[in-house]
Amino acid sequence: MSTFKAIVIDKNEAGQRVEIRAFDEADLMDGDVTVRVSHSTLNYKDGLAITGKAPVVRRFPMIPGVDLVGTVEASSNPEFKPGDAVVLNGWGLGETHLGAYAEKVRVRGEWLIPLPQGLSPLQAMAVGTAGYTAMLCLMALERHGLSPDRGPAIVTGAVGGVGSVAVALLAKAGWHVIASTGRPEEADYLRGLGAAEILDRSEFAGPARPLAKERWAAGIDTVGSTTLANVLSMTKYGGAIAACGLAGGMDLPTTVAPFILRNVALLGVDSVMAPKALRIEAWNRIARELDHDKLAVMTSTIPLDRVLEAGRQIVDGKVKGRVVVDIA
Numbered sequence: 001m002s003t004f005k006a007i008v009i010d011k012n013e014a015g016q017r018v019e020i021r022a023f024d025e026a027d028l029m030d031g032d033v034t035v036r037v038s039h040s041t042l043n044y045k046d047g048l049a050i051t052g053k054a055p056v057v058r059r060f061p062m063i064p065g066v067d068l069v070g071t072v073e074a075s076s077n078p079e080f081k082p083g084d085a086v087v088l089n090g091w092g093l094g095e096t097h098l099g100a101y102a103e104k105v106r107v108r109g110e111w112l113i114p115l116p117q118g119l120s121p122l123q124a125m126a127v128g129t130a131g132y133t134a135m136l137c138l139m140a141l142e143r144h145g146l147s148p149d150r151g152p153a154i155v156t157g158a159v160g161g162v163g164s165v166a167v168a169l170l171a172k173a174g175w176h177v178i179a180s181t182g183r184p185e186e187a188d189y190l191r192g193l194g195a196a197e198i199l200d201r202s203e204f205a206g207p208a209r210p211l212a213k214e215r216w217a218a219g220i221d222t223v224g225s226t227t228l229a230n231v232l233s234m235t236k237y238g239g240a241i242a243a244c245g246l247a248g249g250m251d252l253p254t255t256v257a258p259f260i261l262r263n264v265a266l267l268g269v270d271s272v273m274a275p276k277a278l279r280i281e282a283w284n285r286i287a288r289e290l291d292h293d294k295l296a297v298m299t300s301t302i303p304l305d306r307v308l309e310a311g312r313q314i315v316d317g318k319v320k321g322r323v324v325v326d327i328a
């Protein structure tokens with residue numbers, strides 16, 4: 001029997017149990033490429049899976065982990081051969097398909113993209129789903145025709161993973177970035193990433209007025225709920241907000257006023273099922289545009305056996321920036 005080390009979530013009548021244990025290679029799911037994983041990351045969704053706080057996991061046993069970088073070990077897919085360095089984000093990994101907190105995965109080749117040139121395996125996971133989603137949000141704002149001359153851009157949940165990368169990417173693209181956070185003690189960190197102004201997130205805690213004073217032309221929202229509702233009501237005429245997250249709640253207590261009276265657009269962003277061409281474009285732009293020094297500042301690295309503790313911390317909003325999981 002050939003086994004590898006993995007974090008495994010099991011569920012029975014008593015509830016969910018999570019542990020690190022040997023996993024039998026014969027129990028891997030179908031796929032045409034086997035990858036030796038070197039690094040994974042910690043995303044909010046991984047925290048939800050580990051804690052069982054939301055029904056992210058759709059089959060048991062499950063190996064959580066939505067992101068990986070690694071080396072192809074075996075492949076019957078003509079696009080990949082042993083030794084290729086590859087990246088995978090989403091596609092149901094850690095939800096419906098055995099995931100990345102493991103020394104080995106077996107996946108469908110069409111889910112893989114080559115490790116982008118200019119990024120090391122560790123840097124690719126420092127970016128991870130969070131960073132690639134931040135880029136998808138920026139691209140959505142640009143597709144909407146927005147540019148920095150239209151006014152400031154707001155980022156909510158700015159100290160988190162998506163938020164930190166969003167601040168750095170928007171600043172690099174020339175935006176005046178307003179970073180909203182519940183951690184004012186991290187103001188210097190956010191300024192270091194490129195934020196021009198820091199806003200206390202308590203401003204967005206209460207119910208939103210239909211329309212409020214116009215403050216920004218664009219935004220990347222990772223929080224949802226009253227935060228997104230307030231952000232929309234303060235968006236300038238013709239502006240847009242890219243919404244990707246629910247760290248503050250899944251509801252959206254807004255009115256149609258910003259949409260029908262200010263021509264504001266709400267742009268939905270999903271990373272999990274994003275088409276391959278869009279993924280490759282996003283990753284190539286990250287490789288070119290994300291400052292490596294800023295990426296290093298926002299990144300910490302943990303071993304596999306600290307993932308359970310870190311998973312609990314991320315759902316409590318206590319993780320700063322990006323967390324890489326060192327597996328190899």
Ligand code: NDP
Pocket residue numbers: 042043044045129130133156157158159160161162163180181182183201222223227243244245246247248249269270271272314315316317318319321
């Ligand atoms: P993090 O936990 O790293 O960041 C979330 C941030 O949101 C926190 O750091 C905190 O920022 C803020 N926050 C947390 N709780 C609350 C709250 N109750 N009220 C207001 N603000 C809060 O998570 P990620 O960056 O990994 O993910 C952010 C969100 O984006 C998650 O909801 C995640 O599910 C979603 N996501 C969606 C993707 C998609 O494909 N659509 C892909 C990736 C992520 P601060 O301390 O600065 O206030």
